[in-house]
Amino acid sequence: MKELSLNVLDIAKNSVKAGASLIEIRLEETDETLTMTITDNGCGMTAEILRGVIDPFYTTRKTRKVGMGIPLLKMAAEQTGGQVNITSRHESEHPDTHGTEVVAVFHKTHIDFTPLGDIISTVTTLIQGSPEIDFEFLHVSDQFRVALYTRQLREILGEEIPLNSPEIIQWIAQYLREQYETFSH
């Protein structure tokens, strides 16, 4: 992947597939590190499935047998001296608290650190593809704090206007862009 924001998109898509109704994307930066946390309340994975997920030739798909999302994330993190941790609770064992959390730590000063890239596009792409899911996006450091909670937007828009209306998607992109700009001056 050319940008870490593409990994974020790819991993969050797993949460969509797991049937999550809430997906949290949190990016926390220090001078040294970028920590990416993606948490969902989807169906979760059993210990056995979770063991296999790190393996590039593991996938839940029935038609093809290769899943590359987590291995690509792991590679991007480990090549900077960072790591990926996944914890998951499967709905069969945790009917009320199921879900998955993926935490990836990257060392920003390492030469093999992939830049974050266009994270705004990742957020709008996720909302465009799954307007019914609640996304909580937060990007923080000592210098800035950018946030978007789709539940807030939905409260204003009501039932009749879906979040993936092109006008709303454009508005969300601009809303995030302006938050970043406020802190870059």
Added chain:
Amino acid sequence: MKSLAELAAIREKMKDKIVLREGGENTRIVVGMATCGIAAGARPVLNAFVEGVDREDLNGKVVVSQTGCIGLCQYEPIVEICEPGKEKVTYVKMTVEKAEKVLKEHIKGGKIVEEYTITSAQKA
């Protein structure tokens, strides 16, 4: 600065339009957004279609949606155009520039951009 209050104003403006959007069959632009598609550059292609549909005022007539891997990863980014009553057209190795052309010539003009289709790619 964008505020949530502004969103309420957009809602009021959109309410009338939404009624028009319901009913009737739409043209669907389907972009492959699995790992293979994302890695090959599907995200800007999807954005180009979303922005283009809004810019060309095709809201209500054209719906942009996302799908998973269809098993032709070497041809990603893949975009399928499904028009009511017509055969599906599959475009391969898409870029933002190609998306603009498909929007203009195919979606608006009704003429398939043959050179970008999977049929052309497989002949080459």
